[in-house]
Amino acid sequence: MTAQARVANTDRAADPVHTMSEAVNQALDQAMADDPEVFLLGEDIEDPIGGVMKGTKGLSTKYGRDRVRNTPISEQAIVGTAIGASLVGMRPVAEVMLMDFFAVAMDQVANHAAKLRYMSGGRTNVPITIRTSVGGGRQFGAQHSQSLEAWMMHIPGLKVAVPSTPRDAKGLLTACIFDDDPCIFMETMSLLFTRGPIPAGRFEIPLGRAEVKRAGADATVVTWGWQVPEAMAAADQLAEEGIGTEVIDLRTLVPLDRDAVLDSVARTTRLVVVHAATQFAGPGAEIASMVSHELFGRLSAPVERLGARYSPIPYAAALEAAHFPDRDRIAERVRAAVHFS
């Protein structure tokens, strides 16, 4: 298979164009229509608000307030209630308004949702989905901007999906809702109102399959979420310099598409892992370690990581911009890898 052939052809002209928020809404709508055991709970998710990022707009009107339930500001109760209902076979979709608020709900997430299947010897399971908005790049400050996927990945038992396109958002959210394990579904705020084609009707993308967004021979950039468009822009810059960058969107962090990463880096021999999460002890360390171990001796440059700087997220726009990776810094790292000797 040529590198070009591996690039998924996801721009289907026939598919109607929607925002990622509308894609989320479609997935929820379809799941509720398909399965009476699916219900939603969270803060301000009922109409007329329909969720602060509009993911649930119209659904309480369509399905009623039994199945689309506003909650108090109580993240432990939101997640715990979802867990309880899921233990007896329902498929709740909980909304934790911002990923930062997982800190409030973490006992339910880490000590209960993640572990109940195991602690019961497989006699119960927790088929919940927790949707959450991820800030960053919007001057929301230190408590409304964090990408905390490493917290989730570190707890055995949780699955983590991070779409970067409307199409992936619909497909992955559907997969999460009907998955038999607890899934954390991260909706990147800066991408929620970008537009793209979405297949109509029920549409599912299996968890654990990365997508090659762009083929390239010289270096691989592995990323996800809001850094995908940044990596694509960096690849455009680099192409003008004659550097071919392969961009892989992992789409799910657990399960992790190890083969997609290793196949790509085996060819390009250079890897830069990019994420909005803090670089230190971040998810990139796991991927860098995996590649360094599996491809030891076959790499042309040390594996590079580019994550957020080690600080709480600053408010001032210039400082915040310096905190997170961007296309220029991604391009710099790729260049450094290509010119490493």
Added chain:
Amino acid sequence: MTTAEGTARQLSEEAALRIYRTMATIRTTEDRIVQGLNAGQFRMTYYGVRGQEAIPAAICEYLRRDDYMVTTYRGMHDCIAKGVPLDELVAEMCGKVTGTSKGKGGPMHLSDPQSGLMVTTGVVGGGLPIAVGLALACRLRGTDQVAVANFGDGATSIGATHEACNLAALWEVPLVFVCQHNQYGEHTKFADFTRTTSLAERFRGYGMAALTVDGNSVVDMAAAAAEAVARARAGGGPTFLECMTYRLGGHTFGATTEYMDAAEMARAEAGEPVSRYRRWLVDELGIGADALSRIDREVLHAVDAAFVTAEAGAGPPADELSTDVFSSQADLPR
């Protein structure tokens, strides 16, 4: 006639003896665990339930097998009362593959969905939000099942409890909050962690029925449980029961009791619920001592058999380490 007296009269001899059998099973199982631990016969983390037997024994008389229950690490009595098979329960506590969770949960994480015992949590207060979800599922599905959340007085100072009580009352879910007020949160006396003197009064503030009950009186507990379960089943929403009892031991097996008042402990021991109920059965219901002794013998035999079966069980095989993390092992990171 008080409600309690009324219930006592309603409590058939059969039901009264069922409750006694449950309490005797709990007590005998604990005695056997303590004996085994002292003898070094097996190892386990064990949080004693001595003194709290009447609460679940009475409540479960009003529950069906398909009603749901959530409890805590100090919850072996709740599991036994809810009907978790004793052999599997003991095997789980001993870490055997024949246990309820194949030996992967242990004493702090007992569950048996077939008996409706859905979760045992090791995190104080962590079970209450989950119980709200179990109760919500009953309501959304339109069944008349109910859920029961067990926890101690120690759990009334943690946020999850308050989030759960507020939401349960708001949504009027079919749930009974059973606060087993044993006077201690871990190694700290109740009066040393709150100024509240009546938890029922505090939790009534969330907009649900709440009452204080003598948790060491089967008759009082039965009356309160009957009313709370009936309310939940009929769609009347949650109830908070503050069940006054006393933890007749330290926080965990082998832990110190030096912070506990010795005279208070002696008084509580003198009024402990199993003997108290036994006397009541003889004196008030006119049950013959020989009938109770027969139950005692049967219970002892069943408990001994459970330990023999448990000890004969194998530990979980090595490949169990990575099963039950996800629905499919293919999803595990390598």
